[in-house]
Amino acid sequence: MATKHEHSTQLDNLVEHPKQYNVFLLNDDYTSMDFVVDILMKLFRKNFQDAHRIMIEVHQRGRGLCGAYPFEVAETKVHQVSSLARENGFPLKAVMEEA
Numbered sequence: 535m536a537t538k539h540e541h542s543t544q545l546d547n548l549v550e551h552p553k554q555y556n557v558f559l560l561n562d563d564y565t566s567m568d569f570v571v572d573i574l575m576k577l578f579r580k581n582f583q584d585a586h587r588i589m590i591e592v593h594q595r596g597r598g599l600c601g602a603y604p605f606e607v608a609e610t611k612v613h614q615v616s617s618l619a620r621e622n623g624f625p626l627k628a629v630m631e632e633a
């Protein structure tokens with residue numbers, strides 16, 4: 535079954551549906567808004583408008599959804615956020631949770 539809210543189909547019985555993991559960016563007081571927008575465009579493949587909207591959401595509400603991926607892809611995104619941030623002197627962090 536695709537999710538608990540959807541009906542299963544004959545195709546669902548034949549294909550695998552790997553669990554998806556939501557990746558969220560977290561707010562902090564030091565990372566620049568421009569850097570967060572760049573991360574969202576480069577690592578999460580967002581256009582400028584979506585990247586800016588998500589950045590503001592994180593800034594105002596504490597966290598924002600960047601995307602949903604299979605486990606290893608989500609884990610790689612979380613690590614890439616930390617290492618790019620550290621290289622640029624920012625404390626920006628991302629977290630993942632089962633979708």
Ligand code: TYC
Nearest residue numbers: 559560561562565570592593
């Ligand atoms: N709060 C940061 C500032 O005022 C901006 C920011 C937005 C930081 C989103 C992190 O995930 C973040 N410069």
